[in-house]
Amino acid sequence: MRMQDKVVVITGAGSGLGRESALLFAAEGARVVVTDLIADRAEKVTGEVSEAGGQAVWRQADVRVEADMQAAVALATDTWGRLDVMFANAGIAEIGFGSVAFEDLTLENWNAVQATNLTGVFLAAKAAAPVMKAQGSGNIVVTSSASSYAAYPHFISYTASKHGVNGLVKVLAFELGRFGIRVNALCPTHGMSANLAMAPDAPVLGKSYEELQPWDKANAAMPLRLDRPPVLRDNANVALFLASDESGYMSGVCLPATDGGTLSRVAIIFPEDLGGSGLGTGVTS
Structure with a gap:
């Protein structure tokens, strides 16, 4: 039992990766x-x-509201006496899901994404820190995104928010490490919830984007070819690793999850018939 008796608060746990992680943890x-x-x-x-x-146990909570994050932590300590892991998972997609041109992006749209994806992580960590400091230990896990490494086209606010999340994780590792508190993020590429593209009150599908279409590994978006699509549990397993003592000496790490080799590539297209030698391309090592 990799999380035996650990007390965990998960934000955005009603669907997607948060739900899958709640069940797994x-x-x-x-x-x-x-x-x-x-x-x-x-x-x-x-x-x-x-x-x-x-x-x-459960509680309705808005990660944009500081009092809600404090109340979630209080529910953990009132019920079980401590808080071992804060999993700041809640996030929203780009307003319009990439259909809005940069010049048409409103300040309200920008602020809405930052409020949930970046400020929400700040408030969750801020609420957890006093309890963890008093305990002399704790673990903050954050759901970031591969867009914090390579920009998602047209996901302007989202990409900026996730780059901010990674920076926050790194600086909090310095700020909180002396109190025995670890801070890490997982940065998923594939295998994420299709609910992210849907309204907040839409039915919970419990499936990744890739699961909702016929799986053809020969034409998959990632270089790694497997006989099954990436699923939510693939990312939840990474969250479990970061939340467990197995990653006990990791802090300030932003870990690509369910990448499938995607981040190994560059934007330049190299003919596969060159066998990766780079001959004739003008590319040097």
């Missing part, structure tokens, strides 16, 4: 505070955890 022995902007979602996931034999 609880199966590994964690006691989970399930939070989500949509109360019904949080309550349902808590029921799913309980039905599977795990321990969970």
Whole structure:
């Protein structure tokens, strides 16, 4: 049991990676505070955890509201006496999902994405820090994105927010490390929830983008060719590693997850018939 008796708060746990992680962490022995902007979602996931034999409580919480993050932490400490892991997972996509030209992006759209994806992480970590300092230990895990390494076209606010998240993770590792608190992020590329492209109150699909279409590994977006598509559990497994003691001496790390070799590539197209030698391309090592 890799999370035996650890107390975990997960933001955005009503769907997608947050839900998958709540189920996985609880199966590994964690006691989970399930939070989500949509109360019904949080309550349902808590029921799913309980039905599977795990321990969970829930609370409606908006990561943009400092009092909500403080209340989520208080629920953990009031229920189980401590807080071992804050998983700051909640996030939203680009307003318009990449359909809005840069010059048409409004300040309101920009601020909405920053408020959830970056300020939400700040507030979750800020709420957790006093409890973890008093304990002399703690672990903050953050869901970032591969867009923090390579920009997603047309995802202007989103890409900026995720670059900010990585910077926050790195500086908090310095700020909090002396108190025994670790801070790391996972940066998924593939295998993420299709719900990200849907309205907050849409049905929870529990599937990745890749699962919702016929899987053809020969034409997959990533260089790695497997017989199955990337799924939410692939990313939840990375979150579990970062949340567990197995990563006990990692801090300030932003770890690409479910990358499948995507970040190994450059923008220049090299003819495959060159066998990777670079001959005739003018490329030098």
